[in-house]
Amino acid sequence: MGTMDRRQGAANLKLRKSSDLVGLKTAGSERPPGAEREILSDLGGFSVVRLAGDVESGLNALRRASSVVVGSHVYFAEGDNRPLVPTGVIYCELADGVGEEESSRLFDRLGLEVVERREGATVVLRVTDRSRNPLAMSQELEGLAMVREAVPDLDVPLEQYFSEPRDGLFPEQWAMDNQGRIPGVPDYPTKPGADAGVRAAWRKLDNLGGSDIIIAVIDNGFELDHPDLSGKSVAPLTVSSGAAGVPEGLAYGTHGTPCASLALAPANGTGIVGAAPNARLMPLHGLTYSVFLTERMFDHCRNSGADIISCSWGTIDDRYRPGKRHELAIRKALTEGRGGKGCIVLFAAGNEGAARVNYYGKLEGVITVGASTSGDTHPAYSNRGEGLSVVAPSDGGWPVLAARCSWDPGQRELPAEKQYYVDGRDRGPYHKHFGGTSAATPLVAGICALLLSANPELTAVQVKRILEQTADKIGNRAGYDSRGWSPQFGFGRVNAGRAVTEALRLRNVAPAPAPPPPPVAGTYRLDVEPVQTKGFGLQVGAYGNYNNVVATVAALKARFGLPVVVEEVGGLHKIVVGTFATAAAARSRIEELRDAGYRPFVKDLSTLS
CATH class of the missing domain: 3.30.70.1070 (Sporulation related repeat)
Structure with a gap:
């Protein structure tokens, strides 16, 4: 099958149509006849299925089926084996001077629905049964003098930054308070103090943090009645459909439950404890590259009262680098959330062992979290480089304990006794060993909740600055530059005790007075030069x-x-x-x-x- 070039986000993609995969939106839960096997349950709102036989005739037949609402081709980018699905949305930027009436006539003639007109010249469109498919439609639009740009919205599975434990219940949570040993694990010493300082932060606060703090976790696989999450959920969302609530079962993943537990598992006398045990959870199911769905997820967080947004996913693939509209959606949360103080947004640095961090973590204002080990070293998997803010304890030495879904199959390739726990010692059916920058990120999200408990007036900018300024320098001190920053550790390993102390100090410091207006009297010498209109x-x-x-x-x-x-x-x-x-x-x-x-x-x- 032929290829086509399309601009997407910050990259140009050479797309090839799949010879056996299609995307379906159905009216019921049963798989339509001819759909052989489901590959992905939710990609941009579509179920990706494999067809037997010719894909063109098979897709046409499925589109005629009464249970199929929408059927779409699936594509692959050159050199990548992840499926892409057009979501049906097109971002159209009109040429200068094109008015609403004129463009409305054009869109109606092409069978396109106007979803939203935005400030400036951007119009969000959706294809209908009267229009061509989104890729063909965007190409046709860009051939018109009235249109400056038409970008089809695509979705692709992004990386979840989980890594299986690499070596090998509160007393075992060394990441909170590392005493140099783990109860029940006599042969694995750890480094005293190689922890996130959470217990010290609780002591500074004289409590476990506020119950009014909401941590949004964007991920897949939430079990909201798990003992470590039960009763905590507010404003849950399935991103692809916009429906309230989150789906459950193995088809929908297992990753969100352990991530959420590390941030906010309650102190209820059983299981594990999160960094902010009293905080509430806003679970959003569905990782996405789609611009339209990225806007939906971050707008939901911002509008539904999230204080902190934790994202243990992303990409280092240049083809799927977030573009200007992704950045704007996240930027609005960072600057407009929390009544203008800004939502605190965290992204995992990534587990590829690369010399660059997750592209989402490079966006201005984001807190990008890498991993450190139980020995205060850098685990080889944790990405490094510009944009890294801090690191936090995870695996690479001894792994961390986290909640597990009841449907989590574990590591089936290992002996039965080690499928959930690296040392084979059973700690019950509700938990497992966990790791990667996926574990480090929600731990820091919980610490951010403690900072807001100490000082609710902190802005997102201040929280990021406090975490970086109070972090402990670990590893070789010669590896830190004049800013106090290291490619492996960022500004250091997060220290919740010191960070909360600084948040409390700032609560008692009067804000600096606004700068006086510039004087209007006086004599000034100004140079007149030609204006540079580039850059x-x-x-x-x-x-x-x-x-x-x-x-x-x-x-x-x-x-x-x-x-x-x-x-x-x-x-x-x-x-x-x-x-x-x-x-x-x-x-x-x-x-x-x-x-x-x-x-x-x-x-x-x-x-x-």
Whole structure:
């Protein structure tokens, strides 16, 4: 079958149509005739099934079946064996000057449904039974002068960052408080103090954290009546359908239950205890690369009251690097959640043993979590490199204990006694040994809940900064640069006790007064130069009074030594600082300007009038 090129996110994909897989949305639970075997139960809202015989005729027959609501071809990207499914959504960016009435006539003629018109020129469309398939439709749209860009929304399975234990109930939770030994495991010494400092944080708080803190865990496989999760769920969501609640059973995975338990398992006298035992759980079932579903998941967290969002999944594959719309969805949670203080968003660094972290963890404002071992060393699987914030205890030495689903089959390739516990000592049917950056990330999410319990007024930016500033430097100190950052450990191994202490200190510190307005009197020397209209700058304000503009420009140039551009639009003077080659270079100066009292954001200089 032929191939087609499509831009997706931050990459161009060369797509090949599958010769035997199709995606189906059905009205009932029974598999339609001709669908031989289910490969994936939920990808972009579709069940991916294998067909016997010719895929074209088989799919056409299934589309005629009364139980099939939608049938779609499945695709593969060149060099990858993961299936991709078009979700049916297209992000269309209209050309300059194209109005709503004109574009509505176009979309109606093409049989497209308008889902949403967004600020600017972006229109979210959905294909219907009157239109062509999403890939063909997006190509047709991009051939029109009225359309600048039309990107079909695709979904692909992303990596869950779980790793099976590599070596080998509260007293055994060494990651909370490492005493140098594990009860019942006499032959495996650990390093005293190689832990996350959670018990010390509880003592600083004089409690186990607030019950008003909500931790959203986005994953697959939640058993909400498990003893370590029972009674904790609020606003559960199945991402692909938008339905309230989460599905259960082996077909829907096993990963979410252990992840959630490490963040918030209760102190109920049995089983394990999470870092924030009193916190509540917002479970979201369904990992996705789809832009439309990424927006749904993070909007749900933001709008339903999540304080913290824990994500033990992602990718280091350039083909599925998150694009500008993925980033915007996550950015809105980071900046608009919690009444403007921002949701705290965490991503696992990843388990590929690579010299780069999960691309989602590289997004500005995200806390990216790697793993450390029970001996305070770097496990070879934990990704390293720019973007890594902190590490937290996981396996690679001795594994951590976590909740397990009742349908979890364990590691079937091992002897029966070691399918759930590496040392073969049975600890009951509700738990298992767990690891990877998947385990480290929700542990840090629970610690973030303790910080918000100590100081509810902390912003997402402050929480990230506190974790990084209070982390313990482990490993070779020569491996840390002038910032105190290491490619293997980020800013160090998280220390919940020190972080809570800092959060409590900041609660008692009066906020710094707002910077005074710039003076309007005085004489200023300003240089007039041609404006560079390539690259990026940081817009810091818009002023109506020109005296304030002149004074502000002079102050900015004197303090930061950067060029300053003023754009006049409708009587307002927008001030843009710097001319940087990339948006990332511009973002690297944001914190510096914020510390000076400004509220900068990245501005594309090509948009200057």
